[in-house]
Amino acid sequence: MNTAIARNARWAGRLASRVGCPLLMLVYDHDGAALPRPAVHAGKRGRREELVRLPGGHHEAFIGRHDRAVAIGLSFLRRHLLEESHDDA
DSSP: OOHHHHHHHHHHHHHHTTOOSOEEEEEETTOSSSOHHHHHHHHHHSSSEEEEEESSOTTIIIIISHHHHHHHHHHHHIIIIIIHHHHHO
């Protein structure tokens, strides 16, 4: 494994537990750049994480099933921005 990738995975895992806001992580099962296993581990350490596992590789969200990634992101934003703002009112 590339040393830089391993270092970044450890860094992300440590930082995820410090994130206080909602955190959306799209993890692609065949990603060779952002390895799925460390990404899942980091996502599980977040306090308010939402981890979504999807089939595909690193660029799947951009050139493959872009519509699916956008729909997941919009749903996440609606729930956490719109619903939480109504709860605070």
